[in-house]
Amino acid sequence: MEIIQPKILKGTREFGPSEMSKRNVVMAKIKEIFARYGYDPIETPILNPAETILGKYGEEGDRLTYNFEDNGKRRLALPYDLTVPFARYFAANWKELPLPFKRYQIQRVWRGEKPTKGRLREFYQCDIDVIGTESLIAEAEVARVIATVFEELDFGNFQIKTNSRRLMNDILRAFDAPKEKSMDVIRVIDKLAKIGEEAVIEELEKLKILNAKELLKAIKPEASTKETLQKLKQYNTSEIETLLDYCNALGVSEELIDFDPSLARGLDYYTGIIYEVVSHDNLDLGSLCAGGRYDNLCGLFCKESFSGMGVAFGFERIMIAMEERGDFDDLTLNSQILVTLFDEDSISDSLKLYRLLTDASLKTEVYFEPEKLKKQFKYADKKQIPFVVIQGPEEKQKNEVTVKSMQSGKQKTIPVSQLITYLESYEQS
């Protein structure tokens, strides 16, 4: 029989136990924070009728959406992001759901891109949304969730950049950019950091914005939020001011939330406050989380219109930053204790110890063969198991057990009755 190459597709990834242990730690932390602020999880199908997904992301997006015919000759599509599946879910279920509805969703999405470094065909997205309220408290709450996530994942030096689409449109009107042109102008302004001021001015002039230089000057942030607001006082800045007040009350201080009137974000469905999170220690990674207020996301799926606010966390980028910092250096696999088998005769006694430890919810495994202890220790080393438990005939006779630290090599013999407390109270330094 011919052997099949055990390969995976380009642009897909798989995660072994040590990678999964890192991802699970971060995922669990993020989920715990979402839950802390009252967000509940949902999951939507991977297989969808093609029309659910196609036609929502422009021509380019359609081209990148995985879609195919299944065995029953139906056109199907895989999710391109989590926003559209969420909009469909909400449109189908809003009558039964508590409103406003707060959900988080962490699932894989698919894009038929040419795979390059950092550009995959299959990857995770991690979204939170509040839908069914226009209150700016939703924006402030989301800012607080973002701040909590990055603080508790030890990003010391991050900022939530914010701006208002309403304010931006207000300013653009003053610079003779009518509504129908404003999205094109915003897309150009979005490239400011990437291509620089001069190139942006050139492109704006192509769009017939005459005083492009003045426009950029107007939206350039000043040294402090106060000065920026002062400069823009001829426009309506009340939305930003209220947001900053709420954020302040929630402990998201001015150092954390940075009002930047040049922040654009290219997507056209945003209608109010927008966010983009950067870590100044990981500027090369770009934005680590982004999103904003939208007014009619579900419009394609139901007659009613609902205003909502949501952001997507860049899970893979967060993982890269934490990996670079060495945050996972002390992380081990699940097992913390290995119960060894001293010899053939003591197997039952060792199994009893194994049962004792797992009954106490200590993460334990037992070796499967009564081989030389040295070989059993080697297994513990390879799995980075910090403790090995040994009970030879001498210990058995005194109802004792020996605990060996694989890190220091030190051994301690204690009564079996103290084993659980000893291990539970152990502080590894």
Next chain:
Amino acid sequence: MNKAKNKIRIAVQNKGRLMEPSLTYLKKCGLKFAENGRNLIVPCENSDVEILFVRNSDIPEYVRYSVADFGIVGKNVLMEKENNLKTVQELDFGKCSLVIAVPNNSKIKKLTDLDHERVATSYPRILKNFLKKQKVSASIIEIRGSVEICPSLGLADAIFDITQTGRTLSENGLKAILKVADSQAVLIQNPNSNLNYENLLV
């Protein structure tokens, strides 16, 4: 019982080594009060101060909840709680040390010998932080009181406890091998309180 308006309440030990010196201290502040030892709240005869007699380890909690404005507590108790209470001043009584002690005949001679051993204590947080800084791993057995008997009972190889004169240690066949911190009575206050220490004085 709710605190009457304009009353200033100070929490002190209802029993234990700091009770007597705490009352002496309050008298030195000029406060006059009955010492019948039965009432939990004793009003002062010559000022708006009320004295609240409570368990030692509860004093920081009462101050944190703002049901007492001030408290007199051992620095050791405060360190173990790791809260944000404000130390108004050190009181120069109730002096003691937090030490690691082992049986006289123990093989444990220095800090690094503690590695992988069992240490009994009523101060697990202070000990954990200290050992972490010193890069020593150990099993920290939490015991509420009479920690000094643990080694002779075979429950621990060392203890981490307060000692004043060293008498309790030597009576139990123990000797200190390392001092980790000094302690004494301190006057504490809730960080949100706007009272001054002078409010206690008559």
